[in-house]
Amino acid sequence: MSDSSNGPPFFSWATIKNDVFPSIVVFLVALPLCLxxxxxxxxxxAAGLISGIVGGLVVGFFAGAPLQVSGPAAGLTVLVYGLFEKFDIKLVMLVIVVAGVMQIVAGFLKFGQWFRAVSPAVVKGMLAGIGVLIFCSQFHIMIDDQPRKELVIGGVHLEAGLANLLTIPQAIGRVFAFDESKSHHLAAGLGLFTIAVIVFWKMAPKKFQLIPGPLLGVVLATLFSELFDVPIKRLEASIPANFFSSLVFPDLGIWMSAPVIEILMAAAGVALIASAETLLCATAVDQMHEGERTNYDRELIAQGLGNSVCGLIGGLPLTGVIVRSAANVSAGGKSRWSAIMHGGWLLLFVAFLPFLLKQIPVASLAAVLVYTGYKLVNPASIRELAKYGRSEVFIYFATMITIVATDLLIGVVTGIVLAACKLLYVFSRLEIRREGDPAAGKLTLRLIGTATFMRLPALASELEHVPGNVELHVNFEQLNYIDHACLDLLMSWEKQHEASGGSLVIDWDGLAARFHERYAEKNRGESAREASGADERSIDETLRSK
Incomplete structure (x- = not known):
């Protein structure tokens, strides 16, 4: 995946106009997630809201992944919770600032490029796993229930992902209980109404789809709930009364007396996880659209700037977030202006117009995320991966299931390890078929797969069993690759075999033929240079003699 500078112009009124509605959709999705x-x-x-605003106005402006949207991420919650347990809030802010500086340095050192070498099966499995997590957790919120943090079955503690997945039937039962003292059935109805609007809006004429379906669904659900005074949960309990009073600024006295080693270790952990989640997310977002590709190092620097600013004003550490990014692409975002404007909407509404947000039903926003999660689990990607073998499908499901059962980082690492094991297997797989009758004085060794130094002992063993007086043919037609060590073994063995009365014939088809062509071209080039040098020496000598 290559970097590209062929995206839309930064200051393009047409692009900005196109990104207004997607930015509002992302804003509506980001608001409850930040909180x-x-x-x-x-x-x-308010710390989550600060990160969302910085993720738009700062990271969005400098981003190397234009359609990725940044903000506080679920993948960091456990780590950040531990920081708040261990440190005072002002020391936590110091950790975030130092983590941001580490990311900036890593970006300038070009470390971001390493995240480009991730198997498509891992990326698609990550998207599917995140989609399942989003769907399951937001399903509970869509019925005005609480997501499960854990579940104990037979003494076994299950993580939040599996807990939410396994308790969906229980949640559905609560909806159909029709308990008048509860709002589950009302919230579920409003959530399904929001999803229905999103789905059916896709069938509307293109000229009407200027308004994204998720935005229309949330607006209609809010109007409906207000008109009929539906008793369900709204955002009013989560919006701070005075946003600016919630800002936390540096205390240099506390920072100067901070435990340096502990702060550096904590910051390194935040920087590593935040960078991994961001750049893997960027890789996934690139596969969701046809526009400008990610500049990984620039994105890493932008994330570092964002985290440094967050730490200076009291925000949480941020990363690129797949939920918001997927909503951005799905709503039709075309440039970085969607992410920038979403940060502006957060600042405007939270700081100056909080009363407009307080009436939005939580169930309607959760319904948008339920639909987004469903779209991320894309069965078509499984059929696509199956074209490249069952191993790719296995890596996909292993990544997805591990993310759901544990967490994002463990799932991605599992996928990467499995992909590396597959690569190791491919480069160590060599089938050697021995054909022919030694009594007839002729044998054939057919090499299938990849001949590298890792399979050198097996090849040497086969050669040792070849009788000394036969003509051996080595067939390369089904060989994908042969390294110098195996070629050197064949050449050395040929000399020994000829000394014992035999001969070696190599069928230089395919890869081996190309090797010889390159070797011949090299020799011809050296001969030409030698001839040219001889001509020049002859001319010099003639001139000197005259």
Whole structure:
């Protein structure tokens, strides 16, 4: 995946106009996530909103992944919760600033490029796993219930992902209980109404689809709930009364007396996980659209700038977030202006117009995420991967299931390890078929797969069993690759075999033929240079003699 500078112009009114509605959709999706992740991290709700604003206005402006949207991420909640348990909030801010500086340095050192070498099966499995997690957790919120943090079955503690997945039937049962004292059935109805609007809006004429379906669904659901005074949960309990009073600024006295080693270790952990999640997310987002590709190092620097700013004003650490990014692409975002404007909407509404947000039903916003999660689990990608073998499908499902059962980082690492094991297997797989009758004085060794130094002992063993007086043919037709060590073995063995009365014939088809062509071209080039040098020496000598 290559970097590209062929995206839309930065200051293009047509692009900005196109990105207005997608930015509002992303804003509506980001708002509850910023609040929920802050609460789950043990931080003030405003800290999540600060990160969302910085993720738009700062990271969005400098981003190397134009359609990726940044903000506080679920993948960091456990780590950040531990920081708030261990440190005072002002020391946590110091950790975030140092983590941001580490990311900036890593970006300038070109470390971001390493994240480009990730198997498509891992990326698609990551998307599917995140999609399942989003769907399951937001399904509970869509019925005005609480997502499960864990589930104990037979003494076994299951993580939140599996807990939410396995308790979906229980949640559906609550909806159909029709308990008048509860709002589950009302919230579910409003959520399904929102999803229906999104789905059916796709069938509307293109000229009407200027308004994204998710935005229309949330607006209609809010109007409906207000008109009929539906008793369901709204955002009013989560919006801070005075946003600016929630900002936390550096205390240099505390920072100067901070435990340096502990701060550096904590910052390194935040920087590593945040960078991995961001750049893997960027790789996934690139596969969701046909526009400008990611500049990984620039994205890493932008994330570092964002985290440094967050730490200076009291925000949570941020990363690129697949939920918001997927919503951005799905709503029709075309440039970085969608991410930038979403940060502006967050600042405008939270700081100056909080009363407009307080009436939005939580179930309607959760329904948008339920639909987004469903879209991320794309069965078509499984059929696509199956064309490249069952191993790719296995890596896909292993990554997805591990993410759901544990967490994002463990799932991605599992996928990468499996992909590396597959690569190792491919480069160590060599089938050697021995054909012919030694009594007739002729044998054939057919090499199938990849001949590298790892399979050198097997090849040497086969050669040792060849009688000394036969003509051996080595067939390369089904060989994908042969390295210098195996070629050198064949050449050395040929000399020994000829000394014992035999001969070696290599069928230089395919890869071996190309090797000889390159070797011959090299020799011809050296001969030409030698001839040219001889001509020049002859001319010099003639001139000197005259």
């Amino acid at each position: 929920g992740i802050a609460i789950a991290s043990g931080a003030p709700p």
